Amino acid sequence: MKITIRVNGVGYTRDVEPRLLLSDFLRHEIGLTGTHVGCEHGVCGACTILWDGEPARSCLAFAVQAEGHEISTVEGLAPGPGKLNPLQQAFQDAHGLQCGYCTPGMLMTLTAFLAENPHPDEAQIREALSGNLCRCTGYQHIVDAVLRVAAA
């Protein structure tokens, strides 16, 4: 069926099967491969996008359900080509990523979290991160990155 989904402010119209996952739509239909897929059962959080501003697992939604909603992905975060936004910059400064596979999901979860709570403490940050799995960093430098943003 033919659908139009707005992603990072741009409308994309495609003819898709009703069963196509939103994650596959983003990655393989419109080529926004920054959203990663780690488990396809909603646990790891790598595929987190913002759905009307709220974090959501794109592997647990069908693309057709996103019609009429505003989807944001990691590709929409930076203020311009070659630039980083303050959260992205803090991740680099604090070494908050290693392989970088979970990072887009982390950034999207934290974008929504910081919008709601711009100055969280460490315990709140860890709680907010607890739905996103990272196997490389042990989380400490990710927490440090968010603390930097919170202190700014």
Place this chain on the structure above:
Amino acid sequence: MTSFGRPLTRNEDPRLLRGEALFVDDVELPGLLHVAFFRSPHAHARLLSIDVEAAKARPGVVAVVTAADLGEYWQPGPLLVPPPPVPGMVFHQRCQVPLVRDTARHVGEPVVMVLAESRYIAEDAVGDILVEWETLPAVGDLEAALQPDAPLVHDDLDSNIAARVHQARGDYAAAARAAHLVLKRRFIYDRGASIPMETRGVVASWDPRADRLTVWDTTQAPVVIRNGLAAMLGLSERQVRVVAPNIGGGFGPKMMMFYPEEVLIPWAAMRLGRPVKWIEDRLEHFFATTHERSQIHDAEIALDAEGKILGVRDVFLHDTGAYDPYGLTVPLNSQCTLLGCYVVPAYDSLFTAVFTNRTLVTPYRGAGRQHGVFVMERLLDMAARALGLDRAEIRRRNFIAPDAFPFDQDVIYQDFSRLSYDSGNYEPILDKALHAIGYDDFLARVQPAARAEGRALGIGLVCYVEGTGIGPYEGARVQVQGSGKVSLVTGIGSQGQGHATAFAQVVAEQLGVDIRDVEVVTGDTDQFQWGVGTFASRGAVVAGSAAHEAAKVVRQKVLKTAAAHFECAEEDLVLADGKVHVAGVPDHAITLGKLAGLANPMRGAVTPGTEPGLEATSYFGPASGATASGVHAMLVEIDRATLKPTILDYVVVHDCGTVINPLILAGQIHGGVAQGIGNAFFEKLEWDSEGQLLNASLADYLIPTALDVPRMRLDHTVTPSPLNPLGVKGAGEAGAIPVGALFAQAIEDALDLPAQGIEIREMPLGPSRLWEITQGG
């Protein structure tokens, strides 16, 4: 200012943070076909028949491939690591096959490959396949597998013994006779999985016009994959390009070669003349990507009255899973790493690797080292108690002295060289850790006060060594580009270790450029032809040293070219900030880019006997590995009602020789500790008696979250390695190695279990199992 040794942020981050970095599943090609596999639902079963007609008939299905369709291409995989040259060694090579032809030996073994226009259709077609099986009894338990009447994983063998290796030196029996104390215990370490956030995947494309195959693969060893694929497919190496782009975590299992899918996807792309992609889903990953860890040790230690070790004897079983293509790396690591930081005059170690109807076992971060550390550290804890000695003191008394290096351990290590510790100084590490965790104060004041309040607080303190940076070799090519930037190309791949930064620091140190101007290329066999792989904490040591050597040669070429340009002596030149100038005349500088142009003249000739360009390639192959070491200390509180541990403080003091980038090093240690915590507390693969894995999802197999991993405090000592020009030792696995032993000791201490006659002798240790143990189970 020099960049070497500084905590610089990473070159690779901006692309990853913007979602622009290429991972294997991001590769899209016109006409791409998608693969799904029908995998064995049984742990052990004879294949009677396969009916793929309905699958073939499904619209959108392009091909359905069984073992029979592979013809001569169907071959068991190669033996990646041959057995060690230990006299009397037994080894039965049984390698995995591309598709099951006769017998399935573990759940998840691929049986049929379906290629279709989409992954969705391919998975539909997998559901159309009908397979008749004769199920056979499965073996999972290591000891049951060795019973005379046990079902045979490979029925051409007369037992499930995959290998047996005995290494001994000194006279343990005499040591035990002379000992004041001999302790004998059984230790069990159960299976876990590495769970990188990115599963495995392979994309292959055959270009008939170029007569070349390109493969994108989530491998830790692209050059080895290239060479193997060329041989299997009847191609020259130059016809095969293997790219390991950004890899979403490796941790060892992506070093396994060859996975069936790595053999099948390129073959299919050539056969069908269309590009083919397979991406492992998480369920497949639990069955089809290799595991690690099951071992049972019967160990004993002999000590004198002062707590000095006289000898250790260890007999252990190692679960190798259904096949053993990775040889004996994991149990050899266990066997050798057990010796730890200590003088062990007599050592007698016998291991038996056992075939089971479970997923293959290959190295996962630590790669068997944690088992050895667990056994030795637990034995020392128990000996300290029996002798009335402090835990730190018994370790201190047995440390190898700082003037005893190089220290010959006289056992054969995983690289087949005689294990010799290159350098080390263990007491300062221990002292720093004791001080940082507040050891004396905790025991004298904090713990008694907590106990008086009914709180269960404990402390743990564990020492370890890690053999790192083994050969055979890596190489690197450094080249000054016309742009003035410097490229560094090496054959190993990167899975998040920060090579694009650490190697850039090594090169920048020699060439006086900003690290942002060093472009590091890893994991593309068209860019560099030679290499082994990223494993065994060897990237910085081996490839880093090669980069250093190559950069030194380029530095000489730069100075030589500049000396000719300025008509001065090389000694009068200053190389800094990407430019060369004559000392005292900084305004008349020539850039590296211009010098690169001068070194590659369009007319005239380069000086006879010289080569064009500011470029050099170097290789580095250490005769043996560099031995890193460390101490982890932890304060833990156990909730007496739920037995849930809360880590109150965690200290790592580590010595990996010269540090290239402390920020990246900290990240490596944090991540290792987190995996160690998972391994110690959360992660256990649960199997039923028929060999079915019961918790094959991330909802059931829990890995640590941000709420489970504590803030860690790190400190370092620096004992450079004499075996490489940088003085570095590996650090990738160090964080993970001692955590199990540390948890066991700290939990025992918190609950005062020894006073109740209870010891912790197994890992992992979730609350349920801990409760059983505290009840005497």
